[in-house]
Amino acid sequence: MSTSLLLLLIVLIGFISYFAGRARSLAQANGKLSNLHSLPGYHGSYVAIWAILPAALVLGAWLVAAPMYIDSSTRAILPETVQTQGGATVELALGQVKSVAGGLKRLTAEELSSLENGSANLRSTLAAKGVALAGEGEPYMITAAQHFNAMSVTNRWLMSAVVLLIAIAGGAYAIRNIATRFRARNQVERVILGSLIVASSIAILTTVGIVASMLSEAGRFFTMVSPFEFFFGTVWDPRFSAAGSGGASGQFGLIPLLAGTLYIAFVAMLFAVPIGLFAAIYMAEYASPRLRSTAKPLLEVLAGIPTIVYGFFALVTVGPFLRDISAQLNGLVTGNYQNFIQAQSVVTAGIVMGIMLIPFVSSLSDDIITQVPRALRDGSLGLGATRSETVKKVILPAALPGIVGALLLTASRAVGETMIVVLAAGVAARMQIDPFEPMTTVTVKIVNQLTGDLEFTSPQTLVAFALGITLFVITLGLNIYALYIVRKYREQYE
Amino acid sequence: MTDIASPTVRISARPASATRDIGIKRRYAAERRFRAYGIGAISLGLFFLALLLWTVVSNGYTAFQQTTITLPIEFSEKVIDPKGERATDGKVLMTANYPLLVREALIKQLGIDASKRPLVKQATDMMSASSRTLLRDIVVADPSVIGKTIPVTLLAEANVDSAFKGQIDLSVEESKRKVKDQQVTWMNELASAGVLKKSFNTGIFTFGASSRPEAAGVGVAALGSLFMMLIVLVLSLPIGVAASIYLEEFAPKNRLTDLIEVNINNLAAVPSIVYGLLGLAVFINFAGMPRSAAVVGGLVLTLMTLPTIIIATRAALKAVPPSIRSAALGLGASKMQTIFHHVLPLAMPGILTGTIIGLAHALGETAPLLLIGMVAFVVDYPGSPMEPSTALPVQIYMWANEAERAFVERTSGAIIILLIFLVVMNLGAILLRRRFERRW
Numbered sequence: 001m002s003t004s005l006l007l008l009l010i011v012l013i014g015f016i017s018y019f020a021g022r023a024r025s026l027a028q029a030n031g032k033l034s035n036l037h038s039l040p041g042y043h044g045s046y047v048a049i050w051a052i053l054p055a056a057l058v059l060g061a062w063l064v065a066a067p068m069y070i071d072s073s074t075r076a077i078l079p080e081t082v083q084t085q086g087g088a089t090v091e092l093a094l095g096q097v098k099s100v101a102g103g104l105k106r107l108t109a110e111e112l113s114s115l116e117n118g119s120a121n122l123r124s125t126l127a128a129k130g131v132a133l134a135g136e137g138e139p140y141m142i143t144a145a146q147h148f149n150a151m152s153v154t155n156r157w158l159m160s161a162v163v164l165l166i167a168i169a170g171g172a173y174a175i176r177n178i179a180t181r182f183r184a185r186n187q188v189e190r191v192i193l194g195s196l197i198v199a200s201s202i203a204i205l206t207t208v209g210i211v212a213s214m215l216s217e218a219g220r221f222f223t224m225v226s227p228f229e230f231f232f233g234t235v236w237d238p239r240f241s242a243a244g245s246g247g248a249s250g251q252f253g254l255i256p257l258l259a260g261t262l263y264i265a266f267v268a269m270l271f272a273v274p275i276g277l278f279a280a281i282y283m284a285e286y287a288s289p290r291l292r293s294t295a296k297p298l299l300e301v302l303a304g305i306p307t308i309v310y311g312f313f314a315l316v317t318v319g320p321f322l323r324d325i326s327a328q329l330n331g332l333v334t335g336n337y338q339n340f341i342q343a344q345s346v347v348t349a350g351i352v353m354g355i356m357l358i359p360f361v362s363s364l365s366d367d368i369i370t371q372v373p374r375a376l377r378d379g380s381l382g383l384g385a386t387r388s389e390t391v392k393k394v395i396l397p398a399a400l401p402g403i404v405g406a407l408l409l410t411a412s413r414a415v416g417e418t419m420i421v422v423l424a425a426g427v428a429a430r431m432q433i434d435p436f437e438p439m440t441t442v443t444v445k446i447v448n449q450l451t452g453d454l455e456f457t458s459p460q461t462l463v464a465f466a467l468g469i470t471l472f473v474i475t476l477g478l479n480i481y482a483l484y485i486v487r488k489y490r491e492q493y494e
Numbered sequence: 495m496t497d498i499a500s501p502t503v504r505i506s507a508r509p510a511s512a513t514r515d516i517g518i519k520r521r522y523a524a525e526r527r528f529r530a531y532g533i534g535a536i537s538l539g540l541f542f543l544a545l546l547l548w549t550v551v552s553n554g555y556t557a558f559q560q561t562t563i564t565l566p567i568e569f570s571e572k573v574i575d576p577k578g579e580r581a582t583d584g585k586v587l588m589t590a591n592y593p594l595l596v597r598e599a600l601i602k603q604l605g606i607d608a609s610k611r612p613l614v615k616q617a618t619d620m621m622s623a624s625s626r627t628l629l630r631d632i633v634v635a636d637p638s639v640i641g642k643t644i645p646v647t648l649l650a651e652a653n654v655d656s657a658f659k660g661q662i663d664l665s666v667e668e669s670k671r672k673v674k675d676q677q678v679t680w681m682n683e684l685a686s687a688g689v690l691k692k693s694f695n696t697g698i699f700t701f702g703a704s705s706r707p708e709a710a711g712v713g714v715a716a717l718g719s720l721f722m723m724l725i726v727l728v729l730s731l732p733i734g735v736a737a738s739i740y741l742e743e744f745a746p747k748n749r750l751t752d753l754i755e756v757n758i759n760n761l762a763a764v765p766s767i768v769y770g771l772l773g774l775a776v777f778i779n780f781a782g783m784p785r786s787a788a789v790v791g792g793l794v795l796t797l798m799t800l801p802t803i804i805i806a807t808r809a810a811l812k813a814v815p816p817s818i819r820s821a822a823l824g825l826g827a828s829k830m831q832t833i834f835h836h837v838l839p840l841a842m843p844g845i846l847t848g849t850i851i852g853l854a855h856a857l858g859e860t861a862p863l864l865l866i867g868m869v870a871f872v873v874d875y876p877g878s879p880m881e882p883s884t885a886l887p888v889q890i891y892m893w894a895n896e897a898e899r900a901f902v903e904r905t906s907g908a909i910i911i912l913l914i915f916l917v918v919m920n921l922g923a924i925l926l927r928r929r930f931e932r933r934w
Contacts, residue, residue, distance in 0.1 A: 189830040193744065199736035200745070203758045203804070206797050210768060213775030275535045282532025299539050302546075304920060306858025308887045309550065309909050312894050316902060317549045355542045362539070386521055388528035409763065416765025418861035423894060443767050443861070450771075450865045456779060464865075468771040472764065479763045483756075 006059065006160055010167050014052040017171035021047030024178050038185035046184040049191050050174035055167035062159050070155060074148045079140045093141070100126065101145035101152075115142055214472065217465035224459040225252050230466055236429035236440075238449065238460045252463050254470065256429045260346075260439035264425055265414035267350025267435060268357055273407060275354075276361025281391055283362070284369040296363070303359035311423030314352040319343035319424060322351075326436070342426070346435040349425035353417055357410050364406035365399075368489070372398045402489040408482035412475040418443040442467050550913070554906025560695035560708065561650040561658045563621065563684060565599040567629065568643040573598075574633065575640065587637065592629040596621055596648065603689065604680055616676055622649035624709035649697070650690065652707040652900035654681055658692065661899055698907055702873045703884070703892070707900035710893070712908045714872050718788050718883030719857060725792025725879065726799055726856050731849050733796075734803030735838075741804070742811045743833055762801035769798045770862030778866060785867035786882040794866060795856040802855065806848020810841040843930035850923040854916050860887040886912050 022044035029035045036043075075083075075094055082093050103126035104112065115125060122142065178184070222230070233253025279299065283292055322341045331337035341347060372395050380390040396403070426438025427448060449464040456462070574580075574590040597618045606613050625648045632646065633639060649655075653672040656662050658681060668675050684690035701711025745751040773794035777783045783790050814837050822832040863869075868888050876883035884892075890912065893905040 185828065189828060192830055193740075196736045196740035196744065199733045200738075200740040200754055202733055202800065203737065203754055203761060206761060206772070206800070207757050209776050210764070210772045213772055213780070214768075217775055275538055278531045278535035279539055282529070282536055286529060286532060295536050295540070298543065299536070302539065302543050304854065304916060305546065306860065306887055306912065306916070308858070308860045308890050308894075309546070309913070312890065312905060312909060313546050313549055315894055316553065317545070355539075355546070358539045358542070386525045388525045389521070391528070412763060413765075416767065418765070418767045419891070422861075423891075443765070446767055446771070447861070447864050450774065451867075451869055465771060465775065468768055472768050475763065475765055475768075476760060479760050480756075483759055 003059075003063065006163060007056075009164060010052055010055050010059070013055075013164070013167045013171060014048040017051040017174070018044040018048040020171070020175055021045075021178060024175055025180075025184070028178065028180050035180045037181055037183050038188075042184040042188050043178050043182070045188045047171055047174040047178070049188065051167050051171035053191070054170050055163050058166055059159070059163045062163070066155050066159065070148065070151045073151060074144055077144055077147055082140075097141050097144045097148055100141045101148045104142070104145050104149060210472065211469075214465050214469040217462055218469050221459055221462035221466045224462070230254055230463075234431065236445070238463060250460070252459065252466075254442075254467070256431045257440060257442045257445055257467070258470075259431050260425070260429070261415055261441040261443070263435070263439060264346055264349045264353065264421060264441060265411060267346055268353035268414045269407070269411060271351055271354025272357035272361050272410065276358045276410075277365055277403070279358070280362040280365035280369060284366050285387060285391055285395070296366070299359045299362055301359075302356065303363075305356075307356065307417060307419040308423075310352050310356050311419045314348050314420060314424035318352050319345075319348045322348055341436040342438055344424055344426040344438045346425065346437070346439050349421050350435070352424055353414055353420050356417070356420065357414060360410045360413060361406065364409065365403050368399045368402035368406060368486075369395060371402070399489075401485050405482040405485035405489065408478050408485070412478035412482070415478070416443065416471060416475050418447060422447055442471050446471070550906050550909050553902060554908075554910045556659050556661070557698055557903045557907025557910075558695050559659070559692045560697060561655040561690060562647045562693055563650050563690045564645055564647045565596070565603055565689065566643050567595050567599050567646045569595065569629075569633065569639045569641060570598075571640050580637065580640075587634050588630065590630070590633070592626045592633075593618070593623075595629060596625045604683070613676070616674060617680065620651050620654045620677055620680065622651050622708045623706055624649055624704070649708045652898065655708055656899050656903075657681060658685070658690070661903070698904065699911075702875070703871045703889070704873065707896075707898055707904055710901075710904060712886060712889055712911060714875050715884045715886045715889035715908075716911075717875055718791070718868070718872070719886040721788035721876070721879045721883065722792040722795055722885060723853055723857060725789065726795045726853060727849070729792070729796045730799045730803050730852065731845075734800050734849070735807055735845060737800075738804050738807035738811060739833060739838070742808050743829070743837070758801050758804055762805060765861075766798055766859055767861040767865065769794050770865030772797070773862060773866045784880060784882070786870045786872075786884075788876065788879040788881075788883045788885075790866050791863050791868055791883075791885060792879065794862050795859060798859065798862065799852040799856045802852040803845075803849050806852070807841070807845045810844025810848065811837060813844060814840045840932070843926055843932075847923045847927045850919050850926070854919040854923075857919070858887055858912065858916060860885075860891055863888050864891070886915075 022040045025036055025038075025040045025043035029040075033040075071094060074097060075090060078090065078093055078097075082090060100122070107115070107125070111125060115122060122139075230252050231254050233251055234255045235251045235253045236256050238250040238252055279295075283296060287295065320343055322345070323339045323343045326341035327337050327339035330340055376394050376398055377390060380394040381387070385393065421441045421444050425440060425444060427440050427444060428438050429440045429445070430437075432439065446464045446467050449461055449467075571578075573594050574592075575586050577586075580586045597614065600617050600621065601608050601614060604617055606617055608614060628648060629646065632644075650658065653662065654677065657664065657673040657678060662671060662673055664671070664673075664678060673681075681690060697709065698711045699716075700713040701709055702714030704710040741751060741754065745754075773790055777790045777793055778785055818836055818840065819832055822836045823829070827835065863885050868884050869892060870882050870884050872882055872884045886908065890905055890908045893901050893908065896902075896905075
């Protein structure tokens with residue numbers, strides 16, 4: 001019986017239980033609904049929960065545990081010669097046994113018997129049935145595969161029987177509980193509350209998952225490359241992650257990547273902060289409601305555009321434009337029409353990322369500026385200050401902590417941005433101060449190291465997780481600090 | 495009296511004039527400058543928005559047209575099945591020399607001498623190599639066409655397509671461009687004969703990945719995206735709503751719920767690429783799910799979207815006035831009934847708006863998908879979320895790395911399609927909010 005059919009059956013039993021529970025409670029009520037503590041629907045749901053929930057839990061646990069048990073039992077009957085050769089060989093043999101097992105199911109009885117008495121070649125027989133075998137089949141594999149198949153079949157039947165039995169028993173137990181005074185609603189609500197708690201703990205699980213997965217993979221990386229070399233190395237040259245090259249080769253210095261990341265983020269902020277801040281001030285202090293209600297959503301459209309579109313924009317418009325204009329400028333000044341800005345460069349990536357960040361800066365700062373109490377504004381204007389003086393001398397100082405928080409949040413976005421830098425910043429990991437040359441970032445290297453064929457044992461791939469955890473820590477730090485500042489500031493005026 | 499008198503004395507001590515210089519001119523000039531900066535900043539932002547959209551549209555609108563060549567193709571039995579074996583051997587129809595049919599039809603159309611090899615080669619280069627599969631599909635679907643002559647509309651090769659759309663500068667020296675003079679002459683000849691013409695490009699919506707621009711489309715990628723969006727919707731909406739209800743309505747104020755709160759706010763700001771690493775390590779490495787599959791992409795995007803949905807849902811729940819809760823509780827509803835029967839329906843517009851916006855974000859997300867192997871060359875439609883597939887933004891990324899002019903056009907075309915999806919979703923969210931949102 002397939003798993004989906006089993007699930008369907010459980011749901012069906014649940015349905016039947018629902019109506020059975022409902023009917024029983026109605027029967028107990030003797031036609032007078034107010035005799036019941038809970039509505040009949042709750043009684044039905046109570047029975048259905050008892051029918052479905054335990055059975056589904058058992059099914060889930062079984063599906064996880066059974067393959068492990070079958071594998072280990074099959075491993076145990078592999079011949080001594082294989083067993084003694086250690087983990088990898090045993091796993092390989094087990095994999096072959098499983099593909100043989102898959103193939104055996106397609107054979108007819110006579111083909112099987114000719115295989116068993118050794119008159120037919122295992123590999124060619126299976127190949128004829130469309131099952132490719134990695135090596136030449138060994139005789140022991142047939143017995144092991146038959147053992148595997150037999151166990152799988154038994155396991156299937158046992159699982160189906162047990163799960164269905166639990167479903168029926170659960171339903172029956174719950175039906176027996178139903179009585180007029182039975183608090184079915186409270187029971188059902190407890191289950192609902194439990195599922196709400198489970199749902200909200202997923203947020204925690206995600207964080208735990210991020211940290212645990214990155215730490216464990218990064219930990220494996222650090223057994224091959226020392227953390228000192230990684231965090232303080234100034235050369236990034238990981239070589240290729242060729243299959244089989246298990247040993248650490250190449251250099252994994254974080255510094256050039258970090259420098260590129262921060263440089264590009266800095267250029268982006270340099271571009272976005274003045275524009276975003278002035279736009280926010282104008283919007284909050286000067287703009288008529290009409291202008292505000294059109295300009296603000298339009299600016300926020302910039303935040304809704306996928307970053308890959310910005311990357312494309314950098315690639316086909318901004319990059320070539322900067323390259324050409326630099327050639328023209330150079331030509332005007334020195335007569336040599338040679339471009340000094342590369343199409344892929346720190347400024348290209350920085351400017352395009354800056355455009356993307358404008359709406360973040362402007363809407364976050366706008367929120368904070370409008371939160372400054374009216375009284376401060378009126379006081380300053382009443383003393384004869386112009387609007388711009390009020391903004392510069394009263395509002396901005398009052399809003400400063402909040403704005404700093406907003407800028408930190410924006411900076412964390414700039415550091416974690418991927419697609420723009422992948423397309424616009426280049427892949428050359430070097431340290432320099434010339435913004436017109438390409439540089440690379442942490443995110444670009446994560447993408448580079450993890451696309452293509454992977455082998456999860458080489459430092460070339462695992463380094464991506466070390467880079468990832470670095471990135472995670474940086475952005476987390478920025479976020480926590482920013483949220484702390486913003487929250488503290490908000491409390492000040494509320 | 496003296497303390498009133500003394501200021502008057504002091505004022506009168508100065509020259510009492512209305513034009514006392516408090517720098518009013520300078521200050522007003524500063525005010526005007528400040529205002530101008532603000533207007534400048536907003537205009538600059540809007541200018542970039544316009545430039546961005548203009549870049550995409552001006553590069554991309556031509557992608558929705560495709561040059562086609564309609565030729566009378568003679569499905570000659572001599573070429574397709576010279577030995578007459580098609581009834582017994584199914585492979586004959588699959589492997590027949592279909593390009594030869596195209597070549598012969600083209601030679602006849604252009605009136606070229608078949609013995610002039612270089613000329614024939616130039617002529618056949620004008621046709622897309624996808625003609626082969628097109629003709630094969632026609633014959634396999636209906637073998638009775640063999641022996642007949644039927645007009646078939648074939649795709650022109652990408653460079654001819656670009657030249658016909660006027661995107662290739664024909665004044666450049668012949669050896670430096672991909673379309674030769676002879677081909678241009680033919681192209682114009684065919685165009686005036688009405689054989690070669692531009693028509694609406696349905697292929698960009700239906701085709702999958704291809705190394706030939708004229709046969710590449712976003713159909714397969716869009717289906718992958720659709721699978722992922724369905725998974726995101728089915729998982730993140732119930733989980734997000736359940737989590738928000740607990741946090742907003744039930745959770746006691748304690749350390750744990752504080753931790754969850756801070757957590758959710760931080761997860762919303764974690765770079766998306768980190769979710770890709772999580773998916774790679776947990777779903778693919780640890781749980782052994784298939785690489786490049788839409789199901790893993792959907793799970794990763796779900797985790798990424800959840801914080802957005804939770805934050806929106808909590809805001810929507812908070813906006814329902816406490817009087818609703820009090821009224822329901824007062825009439826004897828349990829807390830659970832109050833929330834599910836009264837609060838949740840009233841908060842639904844806000845929740846759905848937040849969900850749509852979260853989905854729109856997930857639809858445009860690229861970085862995490864690169865890490866879980868969705869940068870794949872997928873030609874055929876995936877049958878289920880477990881099969882290898884790719885996504886719309888990833889397809890854009892892959893095309894953006896191609897240098898050919900026709901791919902630039904298609905990249906922009908795909909971006910236009912993606913942006914249209916996003917606009918529709920966001921407009922839907924806005925309409926939903928306008929139509930159903932209540933102000934209490």
